[in-house]
Amino acid sequence: MRKLKVGIVGCGLIAKARHIPAYKRMKKSVELSAVCDLNEKLAMETAKEFRIPNAYPNVLEMLSKEDLDIVDICVPPQVHASVAVEAIEKGCHVIMEKPMALKTSDCDQMIEVARKHKVKLCVIHNNLFHPPFLKAKKLVADGAIGGFVGMRIFLSTPRWDMIDLKDHWYHKLPGGVIGETGPHMAYMSLAFLKNVRNVDIYAKNFLKHPWAPFDEFRIELEGENGISSVALSYTRNCWAANVDIFGTEAGLHLDLESMLLIRHRLKELSYMSIARSSLSAISQMIGGLASNAFKVITDRQKIGTDVVIERFADSILNDTQPPVTGEEGRETVRVMEMVVERYREKYGDKVE
Known part of the structure; x- marks a missing residue:
């Protein structure tokens, strides 16, 4: 199975705390090829910290020099549409942080361009x-x-x-x-x-x-x-x-x-019904905590952003619907x- 090549736009907290670690855990299906940030020093430091091959000062240079399958957008939502369109027109699938954009018109543009170029679009609604x-x-x-x-x-x-x-x-x-x-x-x-x-x-x-x-x-x-x-x-x-x-x-x-x-x-x-309800809640809480502890200890706990990114990669490899579609992202913006x-x-x- 071929590996998907990923480039990340933006090297702020969310990229370093969530996105990059998620891709690093997907070594069998994903190769993190490059990062870019307008703060070139930050991009270079991030690449060095996470052992990512290449760092760039802007998205256009990254797109022109890298053969990417996925562009992951971790910059403020004001520029999501412009960055996404640039990536899509290069044939890249795009995943981005919430919100998809600040205006539904920007969402419509991204959806239309993605449809035209037959690539997938996904928004990270992590809590889901x-x-x-x-x-x-x-x-x-x-x-x-x-x-x-x-x-x-x-x-x-x-x-x-x-x-x-x-x-x-x-x-x-x-x-x-x-x-x-x-x-x-x-x-x-x-x-x-x-x-x-x-x-x-x-x-x-x-x-x-x-x-x-x-x-x-x-x-x-x-x-x-x-x-x-x-x-x-x-x-x-x-x-x-x-x-x-x-x-x-x-x-x-x-x-x-x-x-x-x-x-x-x-x-x-009744006192008996209230007691049974309370005991049930306590039992569920203890069971849930024990299950979570086991998953954390065995490194099996996958939450939010990890799940979305993994499912998005799977949707590309298997040509299925992304975990959060552009249309769903648009509805949140609406x-x-x-x-x-x-x-x-x-x-x-x-x-x-």
Whole structure:
């Protein structure tokens, strides 16, 4: 089996922490050939650190000198479309970080060009491929919780990671800080909601940073089959990523940091029923922790980005559908456009 040659655009944190290690673990099917970054020194340092053969100061030079199968885009979303089109026109398959773009028109351009050149396009919606989320999707599809009626998402990003930083790049995104984290809540909601057409948003400012008009957000997404209620918090000093999925017969609680899923079904409010429900939750938690520990110790734990990249490579080798299509990436961008538009309607000049 031939190896796919990969070039990475952008040598920032996400490339070095997630993407490059993922490819390095795929030695049988992938060859990491080159990296590029406008900061040529960073590109060269990254290539040296990870033993990648070549480093370039820009994507055009990399594309002209390398015979690549895959271009992996790890640069800000403002330039995703231009970089992707350049790579696609060279015959490369393209995978990129979320969001696919900042405008649906840019998504449409990428989809059209990829179709014209008969290459595959993929967006890394990493949370969809964490083990608890994959299991939850199957349980819902199998009717294990009855009919789906709604969901709740809570994402907490520590203050020091974004909101406390006056010069962070999120300020350049539509809607500011929600433009960075918002796509996660959008694509997770879209995994279950159908045809989202109505959104609303509520914002508060607790930290009073002059460069951050708001730091706590509550967002509602209404689909044909249910509602997703979202809390995005930037005021705390801790990470959290929790998803609750509600069905007519049972519910699911997902902790995407601990990689745990707990199914709960409390039919009665008797002491015995509550005790059984609590014991069941404890049992599921202990079992999940033990399973995760075993996978980590034996180096079998694959999460999020690792899974998407591996499945994308498989889709190229086997000519199957990518794990996240361009059309799915576009739908996330469409929902984010609605959220930012509503944000600006309600809060006007305060919105970044």
